[in-house]
Amino acid sequence: MNVVKNTPEELEILIEIPRFIVLFMTAPIALAGGLFTLALLLGGEFVNALTTGAVIAGLVFGGRYFLTQRTRLWLDAREGTVRILRTTMFEEKRQQLPLEHLDSASVAVSRRHERSGSGSSGSTSRPTSTLHLLFTNTRPATEVPLTGWAVSGGGAGMLANAINDWLRAHHERAEGGD
Amino acid sequence: MNITGLSPERLEFEHRPMNWIVGLGIVCAALLLFLLKALIDGALPGVAIASLMLLAIAWVWLTQIFLTVRLSADRGTGILRITTISLFGETFRERPLDDLTGAEVDTRYRESDSSAEPTLVLRFGSERHPIQLFKPDPADLLQAAEAIKGWLNQHQPGTEPAGEALE
DSSP: OEEEEEOSSEEEEEEOOOHHHHHHHHHHHHHHHHHHHHHHHHTTOHHHHHHHHHHHHHHHHHHHHHHTOEEEEEEETTTTEEEEEEEOSSOEEEEEEEGGGEEEEEEEEEEEEEEOSSSTTOEEEEEEEEEEEEEOSSSSOEEEESOSSOBOSSHHHHHHHHHHHHHHHHHHHHHHHO | OEEEEESSSEEEEEEOOHHHHHHHHHHHHHHHHHHHHHHHHTOHHHHHHHHHHHHHHHHHIIIIISOEEEEEEETTTTEEEEEEEETTEEEEEEEEGGGOOEEEEEEEEOTTTOOEEEEEEEEETTEEEEEOOSSOOHHHHHHHHHHHHHHHHHHHHHHHHHHHHHO
């Protein structure tokens, strides 16, 4: 998650999970699953090896498909457009919307409760967040999530601040120009 | 929802929820493997459980998710057609294109869990016709509504001579 370009004319943002994190999440499953499948094969359990191998492959493939989804956002003051490029393993989708309809960016936070100890008192919450764009040309306003996944930490907040600061400066320049 | 055709004569969109197709496709494939393994092992309870789960998920996948919804407006034929293509065949609804006056995005909130459900609404005068799509991307809907409005506005100058000719 980072701001690629931030000038008065253009703001470019890239939202993706770093490759090494994707590797850390999928490689252990592939490695352990592969070894387990190999052990089954060596033990002569061909049907079990085939089933386990295929399920592990499906898990790794699914993980890679969802975790490598990438979104690139451009706010272009000269053309007056918001351009979104969403890239997955199978397709590349471009969306273009008028910049004048974009009101702001916001962060949606969800808390996932997970049990860290025994009993009901041992639960903690880990907030994860997604970045949304708010378009106000509809009633009610339409929220556009920029990613299908949520992350913990301050990355989404940092990007929302960057977008809102850029929009504020853009509107001030536009009002000053009038 | 992707714009698959945009010309002065024709406007076409397609909606295919790829994330859900891939996700549930992997679940179905895994269940199919478990079913085959249970069959080979001769484990009847495993066969029954895997079959039931596979049937339920595959039915939802095939009838609700693995669908392509295509919206096409053609000035040549004067018809607006909404086509739903599934493995079981193709169904479509048609309206005269002249009835279409605009499009907008409407967000409704589900009363069970308050989650937002953005919908593309076609306007036929005062009549509103929501297009039922599975988990659409709100940005796609906004873009589709803008494209429909822009395309219909292009049409406006062309309709004036026809009206004068009728008089």
